Amino acid sequence: MRILVTGGAGYVGSHVVWDLVAAGHEPVVIDNLSRGHAQAVPSGVSLLQIDLADKEALSDVFERFRPQAVMHFAGSSLVGESMKHPELYFRNNLSNGLQLLACMVEHKVDKMVFSSSAAVYGEPEEVPITEEHPKAPTSPYGESKLFFESMLRRFDYAYGLRSVSLRYFNAAGAHPSGRIGEDHTPETHLIPIILQTALGKREELSIFGTDYPTEDGTCIRDYVHVCDLSSAHILALQFLDDGGRSEVFNLGNGQGFSVQQILSVAEKVVGKPIPTRRAERRPGDPAVLVASAQKAIDVLGWRPSFTDIDRIVESAWNWHKNHPDGYGPRQ
Ligand SMILES: NC(=O)c1ccc[n+]([C@@H]2O[C@H](COP(=O)([O-])OP(=O)(O)OC[C@H]3O[C@@H](n4cnc5c(N)ncnc54)[C@H](O)[C@@H]3O)[C@@H](O)[C@H]2O)c1
Structure with missing residues (x-):
């Protein structure tokens, strides 16, 4: 088509x-x-x-x-x-x-x-x-x-x-071919920010809010x-x-992970600790956002293949470590 x-x-x-x-x-x-x-x-x-x-x-x-x-x-x-x-x-x-x-x-x-x-x-x-x-x-x-x-x-x-x-x-995450991935300016998404910190591109990861009503106090996302x-x-x-x-x-995957949990997964994937600092909550950030994607599964026959958070972070790392400056200067 x-x-x-x-x-x-x-x-x-x-x-x-x-x-x-x-x-x-x-x-x-x-x-x-x-x-x-x-x-x-x-x-x-x-x-x-x-x-x-x-x-x-x-x-x-x-x-x-x-x-x-x-x-x-x-x-x-x-x-x-x-x-x-x-x-x-x-x-x-x-x-x-x-x-x-x-x-x-x-x-x-x-x-x-x-x-x-x-x-x-x-x-x-x-x-x-x-x-x-x-x-x-x-x-x-x-x-x-x-x-x-x-x-x-x-x-x-x-x-x-x-x-x-x-x-x-x-x-x-990023494409398994390793040829394309996430490169936003400014970057506001958690996983690339964590990985950029691991690469030394940022000094530390700011954790916005550590007093949410979740198990470890940080926001949960899907x-x-x-x-x-x-x-x-x-x-x-x-x-x-x-x-x-x-x-x-x-x-969505129907499973939520806190900022702290994503950080732990990323530290395991990159093999080293990642510096963090506590910061104030950002206005309008809900404590927990988790999807039910049952309708897409039932009606569209959607079958997500990356249901394991480690694999999602690994695929993002595969892109970031090989493209520390993203796509480089705009063409
Ligand atoms: N990334 C996420 O987690 C997420 C979550 C929910 C919804 N979305 C939605 O999905 C879409 C894609 O997200 P993304 O992360 O790939 O964003 P992105 O910024 O990487 O991609 C958007 C693209 O649209 C282009 N663009 C913007 N305004 C334009 C215009 N007026 N004319 C022509 N091109 C224009 C930009 O140059 C950019 O390439 C967006 O609509 C976003 O709101 C993204």
Whole structure:
């Protein structure tokens, strides 16, 4: 299938692009490279440096490439930044996203797989979190994801554009080939920060909050391997192509690990202690976020293969130790 992949030079998108090629699909990537890396896109796949805000350029891609589906990863995704700059988040994740949807309708493209987030739930009332859990996002980032899901529902009703929204929990790890991995600037994700500290790229790991109501006092999260996210995207695409109706699915392992536990796993994997310091809690960080991904397992037939946290951290380490500076300078 010809698939337009927005944000395909980013962390999750690039892993999906590699797997789409391996599965015989024909992806074309559009990315403004604000956060992504040209080097993450496989050679042989067209990477068009386009901003979603550029309506003419976007429309031109639809005309020339005639995609049959869109996978939409592009967006701004830092919770803290969204608290300070909500305008940027609503503009990029909603206005630019709406422009993409309008372009799809205009060019009669009726299938989208969208990167949503666990941030749509906010502070959980109970865990594991199912898709029916109340949605009360605590940041403009989470709100932008939830509003976009609402737009998708309306676009299905009015224009027949069917979609699957995948609510990822914490994406982690790197491609087993060792060729692509996580390289965000700024990096806000725990596992890369721990591994960068192990590599001496950072002085210490700040542990935000050690007085949460968890066994060791640190926050608990559900880590899902980026290749398992990728396989879910390909299943979601198949689901829509088989005529499936619009759906939302959580993607997580259904198991929570505290910051302290991840640190211990990482110390075992890298073979040395990693310096830490205690820091204040960050506003809006729930104590525990753990997914129920039963619906994706039942409906999509999703079978995550990285269910062991040691293997997730090992795969991330394999990338970081061989790419201590990530992809290096932007091309
Ligand atoms: N990484 C996670 O743990 C996680 C968790 C939940 C949801 N998500 C969502 O998944 C998606 C991908 O996440 P990621 O970690 O790969 O992020 P990322 O920042 O690595 O990738 C996003 C890509 O989109 C591009 N982009 C941003 N705005 C654009 C625009 N206006 N036009 C064109 N390109 C644009 C960036 O250059 C980047 O390459 C995001 O939408 C994010 O909100 C990620």
